[in-house]
Structures are given as structure tokens and as C-alpha cells.
Amino acid sequence: MAGYIPPIEDVSFLLGEVFDFNAQMAALPGFEEVDADLATSVLEEAGKFCAEVLEPLNRPGDEEGCRLENGLVTTPKGFADAYRAFVEAGWGGLSGDPEFGGQGLPRALQILFDEMLSSANLSFGLFPGLTRGGVEAIAHHGSEELKQKYLPKMISGEWTGAMALTESSAGTDLGLLTSRAEPLGDGSYAIRGTKIFISSGDQDFGGNIVHLVLARLPDAPKGVKGISLFLAPKFLVNDDGSLGERNRMSVGSLEHKMGIHAQPTCVMNYDGAIGWLIGEPGRGLNAMFTMMNAERLFVGIQGLGIGEAANQKAVAYARERLQGRSADGGCGPVPIIDHADVRKMLLTGRALTDAGRALGVWTAMQMDIAARHRDETVRQNANGFVALLTPVVKAAFTDFGFETAVLSQQVFGGHGYIRESGMEQYVRDARITQIYEGTNGVQAMDLVGRKLPMEDGDLPRRFFKLIRRDLAATAVPAELEMVSAAVGEALARLEKLTEYLLAKDADLDEAGAAATDYLRFFALVSFGWLWVLMASKATASAGASSLLKQRKLSLARFFASRLLPQTAALDTAIRSGAATLMALDSELF
The missing domain is CATH 1.20.120 (Four Helix Bundle (Hemerythrin (Met), subunit A))
Structure with missing residues (x-):
């Protein structure tokens, strides 16, 4: 079976030829030294890590899945070692704020790296992706004390993050959630409640897991205006930065899912877990959407990555599989890539994927312009485009990614339906991207x-x-x-x-x-x-x-x-x- 090949030639073309990356980045404070050659070199190394370390774990991880025994989550064989190698190589901090130890590279590099992570191993990619979403929320809304205590180790990847939003009766309508946070008088809160569908809720990589939890204060009104956001770590952190006692939270069970089997999606119980307020009381959704908007763009890129990987394998198979005769009546069999219907499926996936990557890069560049440009009018203009395109990237990329996975599976015929080819895993994994971080119907309603x-x-x-x-x-x-x-x-x-x-x-x-x-x-x-x-x-x-x-x-x-x-x-x-x-x-x- 053909292995994953990072699309470096296309990346280099987009950055160097299509979007004038050099001039765009040179105009932004802090990015003056970043150019397309540097970006391509970084992404070449990132691609090697994805292809050589992560993709070989993808199918075995899917088959083994995660386990919960005696309250402890175990990820599939090789995941913990791969994650530690990921952190040691510095990939966790690629676009992180240099003030807290990050490399401070543009978001275009991060999005392109996220695509390769998702192509190689979607379940693995969720660990750093969710951590980065937590970093966004803390960086924008957390107190200075919380930033100093948590951001350096989250940006490095030594500590991971999880978003604890959904409850059994509160999914899209978060105004229905019932989790509570009682003030303890010292600036901390005791959080009680149960959350479901918590990706990366626990793992066996070591370090801490920083949960961002939506809950209500005692005097909070009903509805979304009564929701606050809290930071609750798996382990409390001592004044010297070392890990202290285990916080009062536990994994009730692991969700049994259609796909992303190597990702521990947890039911989390918070039994008086100690947490700290992020942002203002009753303004939890404001802080949460900082995180969610970053995650929605990330999820769109996941769909793109699945489409890329599935299309690559379908093309390789279509070149090798001999069936039927050519249209000119020549002797058969011929490679199925010579058949018009197969070509239509392959071309559809490639046309959607290449254009999606281009729109993803353009949107990422707008994000950096919105954050860094010296001209406020230019910043506001770019920020508007990012807001407009966020639901489009999330929903369209994941719809097209799923469609590409299905078409690529179809190219394999019956071989695509059995596990050996790996194509059925792409279909199963891609399906969740259309659902989580706000279903695609919700994204469409947000757009309109x-x-x-x-x-x-x-x-x-x-x-x-x-x-x-x-x-x-x-x-x-x-x-x-x-x-x-x-x-x-x-x-x-x-x-x-x-x-x-x-x-x-x-x-x-x-x-x-x-x-x-x-x-x-x-x-x-x-x-x-x-x-x-x-x-x-x-x-x-x-x-x-x-x-x-x-x-x-x-x-x-x-x-x-x-x-x-x-x-x-x-x-x-x-x-x-x-x-x-x-x-x-x-x-x-």
C-alpha cells in the first residue's frame, strides 16, 4: 500500500507563487525574517515526521483503540512515544507566542502542518490541536497568573489541553448545561458536573491535562448569559511549577465511536474539581468562542487532510489495478486510471483538495494580518474575512473531505470496503469532522x-x-x-x-x-x-x-x-x- 507523501511541491507553489507570501509576511511585525523558503524547509521536516513517525501508527492505532482500566486511559501502542518525540522536536510550539516559549511562526505554516498531521494520523493530531485551542482561550481571556503558569508548558506540548463543553442534554444549545462552579473564597472554584464527548480528556503521555470547563456560578441566570469558563487541570500546579495532587476529576467511560478510535473521547466527571475563572463571570461563551473559532478552522483542515491522504492512495491504486479494456478497443486489462469514471472520481478529490488548501492558506494569512498589521483598517478588514470564512472552511472542507474519502474508497471497489486497504478508516474518521465543533448545519446557519x-x-x-x-x-x-x-x-x-x-x-x-x-x-x-x-x-x-x-x-x-x-x-x-x-x-x- 502506498505511503503518505506530504504535498510539499504544492505548498511551495502556493507560498512562493500564488500568494506572494514573502511580501505579505515582511509587512507584519515579527515576521520580517520569514519567507517562503524558510516555510517550505520547516514544512519539509514536519512532513517527514508525519510520514515516517505518525502514519505508520494510524491503522494499528485504529485497530487497537484506547482502553480505560482502573480509571486510567491507555492510548494505542506507540502513541505515547510518538507524542514525546513530537514535543522534543519542538512541533508543539510552531506558531506559539515566543513570550511563552513558542516559535512564533505564521499561521499558514501551522495550518499546513495541521493538514499533514491530519493526513497521517487524525487521532494523534487532535492532541496538539485541542491544546492549541486551549492556549488561544487562555492567552486572550486568562489572568496574567494563569498565562504564566500554564501557557509555557501547553505551548511546548509538555501539557495537553481539552475542551469540556458538551453535556448529555446540552450540545449545540449550551444554554441548557447544568454543571456548577462554587466559589471557595480564595479565588478558586469547585466544579461539579458531567461532560460527554471530551476528546483528549485523558491520556498516558505524562504531564498535565488542562481542561477548560463551562459551568454556572451559583447566582447565574438561565441561558447562555449565565455560563462561565473555568480552567481545571488534571493535576494541581504547585507554586514552583511542579505537579501537585490529582484534581477531583475522573474518566467515567470512553465513548464507543464510529472512527478516530485512537483518540480517547471521554465522559468526564468533575466531582468538586478545583478550577479558576477565565474571563469575566457569565461571559464564558465569549471566551469559549475564541477557542472554538480556532478549533473550527482546525477541524476544516482535518477534513482537507483526510481528503488529501485518501486521494493519494486512490491514485496509487488506480495506477496499479488492472481491469477492463481501454476505450479505443485495445487489449486489456488496463490500469483503471484509464477509465473515465475513475478519473472523474480522482479529479474531483484533487480539484477540491488543492483549492481547499489554497483557501486555507489565504485564510491563515488573513489571520496573521488581522493580528499584526500596523494599519488598524487593514486589520479590521482581514478580521472580517476570517469571520466570514470560518464557517465556510469548517463545513465545506469537511464535507468535501468526506466526499473525497468516499470517492477514493469507491475507486478501490470491494477492496476499499475491507480494512486491509485503509480506505474505510478514512471514511469513518472523516465523518466526525462534519459533526464536532458545531455541526455543518450550524456552520451554515452561522454563515447565513x-x-x-x-x-x-x-x-x-x-x-x-x-x-x-x-x-x-x-x-x-x-x-x-x-x-x-x-x-x-x-x-x-x-x-x-x-x-x-x-x-x-x-x-x-x-x-x-x-x-x-x-x-x-x-x-x-x-x-x-x-x-x-x-x-x-x-x-x-x-x-x-x-x-x-x-x-x-x-x-x-x-x-x-x-x-x-x-x-x-x-x-x-x-x-x-x-x-x-x-x-x-x-x-x-
Whole structure:
């Protein structure tokens, strides 16, 4: 079975040719010395770690799974050693704040590393990914004391993190949660309650596990305004930074899941666990969404990574598997990659994955611009784009990643359905990415209900203006004129459809009926924009290989002719409204 190959050539092309990474980073304080060559070198080493250390643990880890015995969680064989090697190599602190020991590299590098982690071993990648989400919340909302005590070892990866949000009766609607936090009079709180679906809730790597827990103070009102966020470590930390006594929390059970078997997803019991407030009382969701927004982008990249790995293996198999005869009537058998239907499946996965990676990098660069640019107007503009694209990246990347995994499994035929090929694991693992950190339906409602109306509708209009400007300014060779024209037409439909939905802003049923179709429409147009840029840059590049040029040009044409036309059907479906969805009485389902 072919091994995972980190997509370094494509990464180098995006950073060096498509997005002018050097100039963009040079304009940001703290990144003046970071360029595409440095980024590529770092990612080459990161890719080796993923391919040589983590991918060999992926299938065995899935088969062995995690165990809970006498209250202790054991991860699959090799995971603890691999995690310690990950930390010792410094990968945990790649984009971490240098003030607390991080390397302070741009988020584009982090997102590209996260993709490779997810391709190689999604279950493993959740440990550092969730830790980084916790770091975001503490860094933005924690007290100086909490930052100094916890951030250095979380950024290094010596300590890991977990988000304890969900309860059996409180999932998407966190206003229903019942966990309580009683003040102890010394600035700490005793937390009581049970949380479910807690990824990385416990492990056997050593060190501490820092839980961020949503709970209510005694006088808190009902609903989301009564929720606060608390930091509760597995082990209390002494004044000298050493680990003290075990906190009053325990793993009640491990969830039995469809996928990510090597990731310990825990039921956590907090029986008076000592914790400290993060942010203001009753403002827990504000602090939590700092963490959740970072995690939603991370989850989108997980979908991208699964799609990349699955497509790679499907291509390798299709080149080797001999079946049937060629279309010209020649003698068979021939490699199945010669068959049109197989090519369509492979090209679909590749077209979605390459464009997704480009949009992920562009979004990450906007995050750094929003955080570091000297001009406040530029920062606000970039921050708006990140807000707009966060639900798109989370939902579209994971939808497309799952679809790519399924198509790649289909290429294998019956061999894709058995464990030996590894393809069924990709399908199972990819499925959770569409569900956790806010289901994709919730992301779509966030896009339509909250993000489109931002700035009185000017936020999406600014994004569309940017796309239209790039399409007009890009020197498109003759062989790409059809692609550019098709993207321009789809963009015009999207602009009109956006205005149509903005006019229906007060109608919840109409928003709900349109949401998932609209998000897919939005993503496809965004991908089309990037295919025009990528294919144009590739054909004009002196440094790109001839193979890369051919691949980008062919994929851009395929995307425009085979995938982008979905937008016309989505437009029709959305405009049909909510009537057919709401007409049937619930008792008749």
C-alpha cells in the first residue's frame, strides 16, 4: 500500500507563487525574517515526521483503540512515544507566542502542518490541536497568573489541553448545561458536573491535562448569559511549577465511536474539581468562542487532510489495478486510471483538495494580518474575512473531505470496503469532522444568519469585490478564459443570491432552508477564484515544473466544467424557499 507523501511541491507553489507570501509576511511585525523558503524547509521536516513517525501508527492505532482500566486511559501502542518525540522536536510550539516559549511562526505554516498531521494520523493530531485551542482561550481571556503558569508548558506540548463543553442534554444549545462552579473564597472554584464527548480528556503521555470547563456560578441566570469558563487541570500546579495532587476529576467511560478510535473521547466527571475563572463571570461563551473559532478552522483542515491522504492512495491504486479494456478497443486489462469514471472520481478529490488548501492558506494569512498589521483598517478588514470564512472552511472542507474519502474508497471497489486497504478508516474518521465543533448545519446557519448581515451586508460584498478584482487583474492565458468566465458568472449568481437572502434576514425558516446549499455555493465560487489564480500563476511561472503546470491547468478546467456548474442547481434550489420543507406536518414523517 502506498505511503503518505506530504504535498510539499504544492505548498511551495502556493507560498512562493500564488500568494506572494514573502511580501505579505515582511509587512507584519515579527515576521520580517520569514519567507517562503524558510516555510517550505520547516514544512519539509514536519512532513517527514508525519510520514515516517505518525502514519505508520494510524491503522494499528485504529485497530487497537484506547482502553480505560482502573480509571486510567491507555492510548494505542506507540502513541505515547510518538507524542514525546513530537514535543522534543519542538512541533508543539510552531506558531506559539515566543513570550511563552513558542516559535512564533505564521499561521499558514501551522495550518499546513495541521493538514499533514491530519493526513497521517487524525487521532494523534487532535492532541496538539485541542491544546492549541486551549492556549488561544487562555492567552486572550486568562489572568496574567494563569498565562504564566500554564501557557509555557501547553505551548511546548509538555501539557495537553481539552475542551469540556458538551453535556448529555446540552450540545449545540449550551444554554441548557447544568454543571456548577462554587466559589471557595480564595479565588478558586469547585466544579461539579458531567461532560460527554471530551476528546483528549485523558491520556498516558505524562504531564498535565488542562481542561477548560463551562459551568454556572451559583447566582447565574438561565441561558447562555449565565455560563462561565473555568480552567481545571488534571493535576494541581504547585507554586514552583511542579505537579501537585490529582484534581477531583475522573474518566467515567470512553465513548464507543464510529472512527478516530485512537483518540480517547471521554465522559468526564468533575466531582468538586478545583478550577479558576477565565474571563469575566457569565461571559464564558465569549471566551469559549475564541477557542472554538480556532478549533473550527482546525477541524476544516482535518477534513482537507483526510481528503488529501485518501486521494493519494486512490491514485496509487488506480495506477496499479488492472481491469477492463481501454476505450479505443485495445487489449486489456488496463490500469483503471484509464477509465473515465475513475478519473472523474480522482479529479474531483484533487480539484477540491488543492483549492481547499489554497483557501486555507489565504485564510491563515488573513489571520496573521488581522493580528499584526500596523494599519488598524487593514486589520479590521482581514478580521472580517476570517469571520466570514470560518464557517465556510469548517463545513465545506469537511464535507468535501468526506466526499473525497468516499470517492477514493469507491475507486478501490470491494477492496476499499475491507480494512486491509485503509480506505474505510478514512471514511469513518472523516465523518466526525462534519459533526464536532458545531455541526455543518450550524456552520451554515452561522454563515447565513450571522456573517452575511455583518456590517449591514458589506462584509460579503467586500469579499466578492476582492474576488472580482482578482479575476479582472489576473493575466489569464487563452486556455483559461473559459474558466475565468465561468467563475465570473457563478460569482454574479452568488452576489444576487446573497442580496436575495439578506432581504429575507428576519425569516428563520428561509434562512434554515437555504443555509447548507448556500454555504456550498459560496465555497465553490471561492474555490473557482483560487483555481483561476493557481492555474494562471502556474502557466506564467518560470519556477514551476512542467508537471505542476499541466496538472493545475487541467484541474482548473475540470473544476470549471464539472464542479462549478453545481452552483446553478444550488441557486434554483435555494430560491424555491422553505415552503416544501415546512409543509408536511411533523406527525406525518
